[in-house]
Amino acid sequence: MVAKGLNEEIKKKNSEKRFRIILENANDLITIINERSEYEYLNETAHLKILGYNREELMSKPALEFVHPDDREKAVIELKKAFEIGETSVELRLKSKSGSYVWVDAKSKSFIDQDGKRKLLGIARDITDNKKIENALKESEEKYKNLFKSIPDGIVTTTMDGKFLSANQAYLNMLGYSLDELKNMNFQLITPEKWREVESEAIKSFMPEGYGTFEKEYIRKDGSIFPISLTAWLIKDELGNPIKMAAFVEDITERKKAEQKLRDSEVKYRNIIENTMEGYFEVDLKGNFTYFNEALCEMSGYTREESQGTSFSK
Structure with missing residues (x-):
């Protein structure tokens, strides 16, 4: 019986060790916080990579201190909701060690620990690049809308x-x-x-x-x-x-009005030329006749058909 109990204990410790290895090597930020918003656990590797803080730096302050001031009220509401109804999800900004802010999609779920105290398990994924793309699309859409309107x-x-x-x-x-x-x-x-x-x-x-x-x-x-x-x-x-x-x-x-006005003007112009007693002709840039009025036909003895396309020099 003692050996069996010892084996169970070893299996339990090995299982916990494997679980901790998985948590510590996860790409997402994984935390456990209490009802005072204090960290009780966090996976240091991911926090160092994404935010730049080590475990001691994070554990020394309440979790809300790392939240962007404009998102803090929203974070408080969502934390309260998670403790009350069991789970919640929110997008917010966390301050990195460099002073810049990282957008995360944070999902939280409450649970009761072995001492009967309610805690919150949080998993936050870095969505900064997605937000940059989203903002770029919004700017592009806004430019398109302004162009569309103006x-x-x-x-x-x-x-x-x-x-x-x-x-x-x-x-x-x-x-x-x-x-x-x-x-x-x-x-x-x-x-x-x-x-x-x-x-x-x-x-x-x-x-x-x-x-x-x-x-x-x-x-x-x-x-x-x-x-x-x-x-x-x-x-x-x-x-x-x-x-x-x-x-x-x-x-x-x-x-269309201008085109019609031009056509009317051309008709009027042609009528004047056709009815004048003086000869009138037009040639292209090569010197070929393109138009004769009736008076010139009578003067030259040529019909329009005979003159059309012949050279002025001839």
């Missing part, structure tokens, strides 16, 4: 079947709709019927390349119609499958 042209995203997902303020101003109104619509509803087939064919044509530009018209909320130039592209998932469409949209009303 760019003068309309920007819009839709599902593959044309339902609106997002739009910047310039696009909303262009049409007179709110974003909530647009989200209950698709782009066919703001497209005059005569343009729907044209648009459908344009979208099909740029599917292989993933982008394309075409012109069409839009219908404003007040019913007025105006011309736009639309540059659209596909947004694809990680497998390369199209999942959304996005587009830059420019109101080209003024450009």
Whole structure:
């Protein structure tokens, strides 16, 4: 019986030794603290690596003293919660020996020790790099949002079947709709019927390349119609499958007015030239005739067809 008891004791000590080796070599911060927030155990190797403190430096102060001042109130609340309900999880910053702060994801679970006292087992993982990436993404998103809001042209995203997902303020101003109104619509509803087939064919044509530009018209909320130039592209998932469409949209009303004004001016100019009694001609940079008015044809005896493309020098 004595030998059996001795063997059990040896097995127990060996088991405890293996368990302690595992704890001491873990990459995460592992601690046991009491209800006064004092350390009763910590794995020194991980704490030295992540925070730079040895066991004595940490055990000499309450655990909360190493928590960032802005996170301390949150830490107190979560510790209290862990002791009351059994477990909790929180992200906070711990001060390292160098003075910088390390972000950790801390999970705690309460237990009763062999003396009947409630303690808290804590496991904290270093997530500083994740936080840096997260902050960089937030900054990038903020820059994108500011660009999205401030760019003068309309920007819009839709599902593959044309339902609106997002739009910047310039696009909303262009049409007179709110974003909530647009989200209950698709782009066919703001497209005059005569343009729907044209648009459908344009979208099909740029599917292989993933982008394309075409012109069409839009219908404003007040019913007025105006011309736009639309540059659209596909947004694809990680497998390369199209999942959304996005587009830059420019109101080209003024450009179309200018083009029409130029055409009207050219017609007026041609009418004046055709009806003048004096001969008039135009040549290209190589000296070839490109235009004769009727008066010059009568003077020269050549028809327009005979003169077109012949050299001025001949």
